[in-house]
Amino acid sequence: MPEDNLLKAIHGPQDIKEMNLAEILELGKEIRDCLINNVSNNGGHLASNLGVVELTIALHRVFDSPKDQIIFDVGHQCYVHKLLTGRYEKFQSLRKEGGLSGFPNPEESMHDILKTGHSSTAISSAVGLLKAFQLNGENDRYVIAVVGDGAMTGGLSYEGLNNGGRMPGNLIVVLNDNDMSISENVGSFAAYLSKIRSRQGYFKFKDILTRITTGTPLIGKVFYRFFQKIKQALKSFFYQGNIFEDMGFAYFGPIDGHNQKTLERVLKRAKNLKKPCLVHVKTVKGKGYSYAEDQPADFHGLSSFNVATGEHGKKVKPDFSDIFGEELCRLAMDDHRICAITAAMGAGCGLSEFAKTFSGRFYDVGIAEQHALTFAGGLARNGMKPVFAVYSSFLQRGFDQVIHDIALQGLSMTLCIDRAGIVGEDGETHQGLFDIPMLLPVPGISIYSPTSYAELRCILRNRVLNGTGISAIRYPRGYEPDMVLPFHHLEEPAEYTGTSKELCIISYGRQVVNCLKGIRLANLQVSFLKLNRIFPIEEQLVRSLMQFKKILLIEECYQTGGIGSYLGNLLMNRHYTGYYRNFGIDNLFLKSGKPDDLLAECHLDGASIAKMIRKFEEYPE
Template sequence: MAHTEDLAPLLPNISAPDQVRELSIGELEQLAGEVRQLMIDTVSKSGGHLAPGLGVVELTLALLKVFDPSNDRLVWDVGHQAYAYKILTGRRDRFSTLRTLGGLSGFPRPEESPEYDHFGVGHSSTSISAALGMATARDLAGEDRKVLAVIGDGSMTAGLAYEGLNQAGGMERDLIVVLNDNEMSIAPNVGALSSFLSRNLSKPWLMRLKKDFENRLRSMGRIGEELATYARRGEDTFKTFFTPGMLFQSFGFTYVGPVDGHDIRGLVDVLKQVRNTSGPILLHTMTKKGKGYEPAETNPTYFHGVGCFEPETGEAVKFSGCSLPSYTEVFGHTLCELAECDEKITAITAAMPEGTGLARFAEQFQHRFVDVGICEQHAVTFAAGMAKQGMKPVVAIYSTFLQRSYDQIVHDVCLQNLPVVFCLDRGGLVGEDGATHHGAFDLSYLRHIPGITVMAPRDEGELRNMVATALSLNKPVAVRYPRGVGVGAECTGEPVILTEGEGEMLREGEGALVIALGSRVHPSRVAAEEVAAEGGPDAAVFNARFVKPLPEKQLRELAERFDHWLVVEENAMAGGFGSAVAEFLADTGLGAKVRLRRLGLPDRFIEHGKQKELRAQVGLDKDGIKRAVKELAEG
């Protein structure tokens, strides 16, 4: 038998999934190694979600061996798992452009591949509901195709997944849910027995035999009905004792598994059986996150979403230059400092303790930290319950994910005026993760809620002050801050409690005024200084700090001094900070005195790329602000 390194590579000849179906099991096993190597090489340069994708290479190959994605529908949950799928569905030659401006998205995207990316994803737990919708549409149209949802065990912590399961089981439509489980602890002997049960209890002939046997029993009248019930209970009890299947069977699914998610031959056999079985089916596969790459297997959390690294060692690439702490790190450090002096401070996150900077808090204040899983709605109402009993909960969630709990923010927190602090990481453009992850709408969806205070810091030092201020206000408060490092502001000493609804003048000037918020304050000041140095207008720069309440007293005074205003924010202009200023001018009658221009995110979804590239694209970098200042003065 030839060694793998002696075999001719297969991947260069794979340009469509129908070519995968023609390969033997041995060739699929060889192809799995080649796909993994391409993923490692590419992500080491572009960054991305490596460990999840490495864990499903064999599963992806088995799915493409048995199903036809040009006709069948595959819905990937979140999309972290879909890198191998992208490579094998006609995008291998472009895979090197992953997560770059104009290149491939890091997530399934129908605009990128209409034939093979059947549903756009980026947030978790949507796959079952979407797939059920597709299956229902298929049946209504009389079409012949299989519909599959591929969901990770992390996504199964969210309520939406169970809402989909509940509806799917009740409708009894043909639907296949593949649960990729890379964390549940199942002992080898139990796994072996479960695999045996799956191979045998899912065979079509045996399932038909069981159905015929049940029908014969039920034809015997009441006694037959009772015997059929006992037989079913006996099988369910046996399977439940050795597998987690009863949970899914209670939703009306035929449970198959757990099976080894890295055994291509076994996966292909089971998938063929599943394909020929009707009704809702859940296939439970066991995989190893980071499979095939030792650094990712050893540290799957780090390699879940990783930056550039050395592929030979897995060590992060060291970039020269910036050594400043990130806003996330400053937030985490500040919260720990404050919690040392106040035992009522608690921290809550939704499956992202590292990403939100709460890992240190979790270690230092173990009993005051709660990770609720991918359950943002629950996180907010859970925090409301804690606040109702006198605690000071801080909910740290990415801006884009907090959108999922809008109703809970309104009804469970703000309507009751409960002192819950929302710390929104990744406010604004986040970069390579793209449209699904940009924090583009938080100012818009928060500022119109009665009773909430909304702040955005100009630098990391002001973030410290705002976290302390938020905890002192005893009311609902949101603090939003960007992804990445700050500007080098001082981050030591006691945080300062800010006056609610009061901004600060950062640069004096004449005629033109730039009112900036959050991450756009520093580039606005630099832009104004450069424009003045180049002989242009000498614009003043005001750091608003507060979106709600607006610094109205100061804005009235500024309207007496400046008749040309430029408002700069990194949020959707529709309903954002600039809208709040425009409303203020209109409502107070000051609009007749002030010529206002707004600068922010346009009314479209912004694609993926580096933050610097995207800000330049929409005119929110220093140069874009300079152009706007010059145009404002000229107008």
């Protein structure tokens, strides 16, 4: 790692407040070097963090964290913030088990206000934080929400703006625009107006005019209102205004997010207004590292890479997401009713080829899972076959739509749940452990959990073409198992292997492999039941389980509300008299770590399962 002479001397934001401009610019270079070197080893979100170096420095120079609270929407762009708040010495542990989180984490620092990981939440959180300050009489404190332009595709951002704009107080929203234009500016006049509005001279003149006109008896306020109307009319004609001002925010920008002096000047101005402000900042993703600037999407979230060449690990074989995308394309060739929907995760969910081949039936709705599901319901109502591909953790945002807009209406669609189960290094906010407990109570739903690519293809084909109601297909991040599985009836809801009548082990999805490893290590004669359709479990299958003296269900899911709890109720209702136990994950949020390490920590690896089987087999008859 380079020397980082300035960076390693920073123990908190106070250490950068007295630096001169030359030192600040050098600090920015050191931060970028530190980001590139650490992410190249540990993986993580690089391009977004390289793009907010100057912005984050400016925020910590203008405001007083943690007295003033800074909230990063989504949170993956918080690495610079971590470096400026005393975590340089631990930065090499980023995204490692027991190390720094890749997202804000109040357990690490008082400068991290909330754990964030999902999009579009920051503004609403900021409004609540500020209101609490006001109720406590702490009116000198500020709350700053840093929100990306992508997050503005999520409706919750506008709910926050709608309420924040009408609430007086020190609320500042920083819109980090690194891709698309939010409001359309027209010609050179708009750029000139933006430039003037970002100058202190303009603001001083405006303040003086306000004091003179409003301070003049009788006619002052009349003149002020007149000047305001003239200004608004000119701005509407030349500039067309924007939604933020209409919602009650003073708007600044767009400004250059890599000009340190301008950033600090405008943020100070917004701070001095003491009213809701929105500062629109234009930044470049990957700034300062040519490979990331040229290919920001490739350097958004990635594994380790070669700093000198920019080369990083690329998939050498297809994963579950790719297989899903390939099979859906194959089905769509023969059925024009099949439509694919994603919420800003087209590439991640394996839909890139579908988007190219069937562009008229591919819908990326942005970070708007609620809309995606209700939109799917509308498609289904009028005869289409919608398929919504979504990460398990992001599906949580659309739970009401699953119930109200699809299930209640008796509509049919396919819900393809990617990243189901333990995901790994992205930590608590991204583990896919809530989809089963969330979906089990939904009337009419069917849930499938394939272990292999062949099973995924078979289930997807069957449900898309013939499914009724909601068909949820969940599969993990990564690849199918290398081992040969002793199962052959892909279209069956479940399949047995083994002939023991004493002990039956049950599992599904990725965990089937670890269970088979555990059975082999335990070296015991047991039967094994693999569930392909995990819900509903048909009555005939429950009856077949009554023959076993002991039943152990093992799943990569929370014990509370999982398939084990559901099956236990079915057995109890049939007065099962043997020993039954379900084993899953305790109800806690799993932190960052490699999936295999986290599985072992949860006692769901092969060795742990072998011990569990031996212990359970020794239970009294």
